[in-house]
Each structure stands twice: as structure tokens, then as C-alpha cells.
Amino acid sequence: MLNSVYSRIFYLCTIMLMFACALTGLIVVIYGNHMHEQEAYDHFNSTARIMLSRIRSDYEELDPEALRAGMQLYTLNENVDCYIFDSDGKCLVRSDYKDPADMQLSALLQMEAQREPYCQIGAPAGNFTESTATYVEQFELDQSVYYLMLLFPAAYVDAYYSKLMIVLVVAVLVTGLLGALLFYFNTKQALNPVLQITRQAENYAKGDFSARLEQTGDPEMDRLIITMNRMADFIDKNERSRRRFVSDVSHEMKTPMTTIGGFVDGILDGTIPPEQEKQYLRTVSAEVQRLSRLVHSMLSISRFEEGTYAPDFERLDITNLLITTLLLFEQKVERKELHVEGLDVCPRTFAEVDRDLIQQVFYNLTENAIKFVNRGGTLFLAVDSDETQAHVHIRNSGEGLTEEEISHVFERFYKTDESRGKDTTGVGLGLSIVSRIMLLHKGTVTVKSVKGEYTEFIVSMPLTQS
Numbered sequence: 001m002l003n004s005v006y007s008r009i010f011y012l013c014t015i016m017l018m019f020a021c022a023l024t025g026l027i028v029v030i031y032g033n034h035m036h037e038q039e040a041y042d043h044f045n046s047t048a049r050i051m052l053s054r055i056r057s058d059y060e061e062l063d064p065e066a067l068r069a070g071m072q073l074y075t076l077n078e079n080v081d082c083y084i085f086d087s088d089g090k091c092l093v094r095s096d097y098k099d100p101a102d103m104q105l106s107a108l109l110q111m112e113a114q115r116e117p118y119c120q121i122g123a124p125a126g127n128f129t130e131s132t133a134t135y136v137e138q139f140e141l142d143q144s145v146y147y148l149m150l151l152f153p154a155a156y157v158d159a160y161y162s163k164l165m166i167v168l169v170v171a172v173l174v175t176g177l178l179g180a181l182l183f184y185f186n187t188k189q190a191l192n193p194v195l196q197i198t199r200q201a202e203n204y205a206k207g208d209f210s211a212r213l214e215q216t217g218d219p220e221m222d223r224l225i226i227t228m229n230r231m232a233d234f235i236d237k238n239e240r241s242r243r244r245f246v247s248d249v250s251h252e253m254k255t256p257m258t259t260i261g262g263f264v265d266g267i268l269d270g271t272i273p274p275e276q277e278k279q280y281l282r283t284v285s286a287e288v289q290r291l292s293r294l295v296h297s298m299l300s301i302s303r304f305e306e307g308t309y310a311p312d313f314e315r316l317d318i319t320n321l322l323i324t325t326l327l328l329f330e331q332k333v334e335r336k337e338l339h340v341e342g343l344d345v346c347p348r349t350f351a352e353v354d355r356d357l358i359q360q361v362f363y364n365l366t367e368n369a370i371k372f373v374n375r376g377g378t379l380f381l382a383v384d385s386d387e388t389q390a391h392v393h394i395r396n397s398g399e400g401l402t403e404e405e406i407s408h409v410f411e412r413f414y415k416t417d418e419s420r421g422k423d424t425t426g427v428g429l430g431l432s433i434v435s436r437i438m439l440l441h442k443g444t445v446t447v448k449s450v451k452g453e454y455t456e457f458i459v460s461m462p463l464t465q466s
Helices: 005-058 064-078 107-115 155-205 219-268 274-306 318-327 330-335 355-372 403-408 417-422 430-440
Strands: 081-086 091-094 118-122 132-141 144-153 313-317 339-341 350-354 378-385 389-397 444-450 454-462
Touching: 005 064, 005 118, 005 132, 005 144, 005 155, 064 081, 064 091, 107 118, 107 132, 107 144, 155 219, 219 274, 313 318, 313 355, 318 330, 318 350, 318 355, 318 378, 318 389, 350 355, 350 454, 355 378, 355 389, 355 430, 355 454, 430 444, 430 454
Parallel strands: 339 378
Antiparallel strands: 081 091, 081 144, 118 132, 132 144, 313 350, 378 389, 389 454, 444 454
């Protein structure tokens, strides 16, 4: 049971409370006992003052016989034994009817009484069977030195101490019990968020990321709860992305594989005539190339996300790289009778980039623009720069994109409804790869579009890499 955080906190707090109560009670007992002894001492001193005053007023010289009668009367009234000793410690008068010769004042008590009145509560003495208080004081009478000793029953002092101890024990037990109950409920309440976090973490481990923890108002615990909720959001998003990715990959691979399998089976079983085999084999080859592009793109994205791809930066003329990339699409541009504008006035612009990666960015965006430009439309490419960044603009006329389509255009395998009909060879990963390459370059890629007019992609990258 002590292995749990709850039990350790509970027992630790309870023990600390009991220790604090016991320590406080001990201090109270010591202080109370001291105060009570001081009160008893004051009482003893007052009694001695009264007796010495009577002795001095009634006797010019010490008369043992006359003094004994007064002392015996005082003993009966005040329940105190009185003794008078001479300077040698010999008992001259005692109030208990016994022989004074049986009593002797020790030299140690004489020395103590010479400095100041001596008072000590201790063991039984004189005619008392219970604890007594011994009081000794030196006084002078008729230029002679005498000692007055009083023996008081100290049972009431012991009774007070016993009652105080009983009160202390009861108080410690009651306080400890109440404190334990208070710690129990307080600790349970304080650890409730921890238990909730534990239960929620178990749900996360089972794959359920639907629920979120509620904040408690405790700053420290709320920070943990916020972190847990953010972690759940992140894992949930990644999990949904993973499932969507697997689903999309399966869907994208299923179509070409079905086509390939169907055409190959048709050729093998003779369903497809021999004169048409070359036509269908071209289709199979196109689908194989599509699968190859899909696998290559997936591997590229995986390397980008894992952080295993290290760009090889060098200072390049990105305007020249953009023109070189466009020349790769010369036949497609001529086939669609496109008008290319902007490159003839582009200034030479240098930036520190990875040649292969940036050319892939230009290639993907240019290919995408040519796919969806209208026949006889315009393809606009431009390069400009400011003090810190270079900007590449690739714009095509055509259908354009809606706001909803723009918000998803960089997602994996995302295709608009129109692009699914126009682009039968793409795998929907080109723009996703572009966005990840720009992250490696500490740059950005943004899109602007007006539905029915144009779509423009703007690639921004630092002129120098830190």
C-alpha cells in the first residue's frame, strides 16, 4: 500500500502532523509545569514571609517553646511542616511534635540558602508520604543566623502535571485523527487529476483519443493537463493522418495494379487480340511508371519527415534553374499551345539552395501548372527578390481554386474534383513534397487563386542559409 503516491503523501502528512502536535504539546507541558512551579514557589515564599514576619514581630530572641506552639497552629491551618535551624544546622524547633534532635540541616542546603531562598519539589520528606516541596531560607534574629525550612505537600503539583499530560495525549490523538481525515480528503482531492490523467493515458494507450482532460484551476496540474491534451491532439492528428495515408496509398496503388493485372491477364488468356497487345502494353507501362512515381514520392516524404535528408546548399542562379526546368516541358507547352510570359524580364537572382531539391520544387509546380492550364492559355513565371528572400511566381490561367480547395491543396493525395478528371497520371503528392522541401530551406510556398481566372504558387526562400 505504501507503494502508491497517495498512501505515501497521506502517511507522511499524518506523521508530520502527529509529530508537530506532540512537539507543541511537550513545549506547552514544559512551559505550563514551569509556570505552575513558579506559582508554587511564589506561594511558598509568601508563606515564609508571613512566618518570618511573625517571628520577628513576636520574638526579640528565639524562644523554642513559645515558637513551637505558634508553628504547630500554623501547621494545622496551612498543612505545612515548619523547622528552624541554627547556624550549625541543628534543629531548634519543629512543628510536628517530634524531637528536634532527630532533624539536621545539611551543609549543602545551608550553602544554597545563603545565596537566595532555596526551593525544590522532589521525593517524600518529613511527615508526608507523597511528593513534597522543600523551601529553605536564611534569616537573622538578634544578630544570630537561623534557617527556616518549610515542607509543603506537592501532590497538587503532580496532579496538575498528570492532568496536563492526559490533556496533551487526548489533544494529540484528537488532532491527529482530525488531521488524518483532513489530509485524507484533501490528498484524495489533490490526486484526483492525477488519477484522471492516468485513466486517460490508459485510453490513449488503447487508441482512444476522443476524450480530453478538463482543467482543475490548479496552475501546476493545469499545465500538465494542457500538455496531455496537446499530446493527445498531436497523436490523434498523426493517427488519423496515418490511417488516411494508408487508405490513400492503398487506393492509389489499387487502381494501377488492377489495370496492370487486368491487361496482363487479358493478354495471357487471349482476350486481347494480338494486334492490340502493344497498345495495352503501353497502358501497362504508364501504370508501372505511375507506381514508380508513387513509391519514389512516398520515400521522399518519409525521408523529409524523418529528418534524414540533409540539403547540400550552394549558391545558384535560381532564375536560370527555373528556365532550365521549364525547357523540360517544351513539348507539352507546344502541344497545349501555351503562351509563356515573364521569363524574358526576370533578373538573375542568386540564393543558397539545394540544386536537386529546388529543381524538384520548380518541376512539380511547373508540371502542375501545365496540367491544369486551359488550352491556348497563359503560363506566367517570374523571379524577384528583396533584401533577405527570393520569390518565384508560377501562375497559370484556367479554372482556379476555391477557398476550400486552397486550404487542402498541400495535403497528401489531395485532389480537387476537377483535377481527378484531368490528371489521371498524378499521385497527389507533388505539392506535399514541395511544402516539405521548402521547410528544409526555411522557406515557404503559398497559393493564390481566383476561381475561373488563374492559380498562382509563390515560392519564397532565404538568399543565404544560416
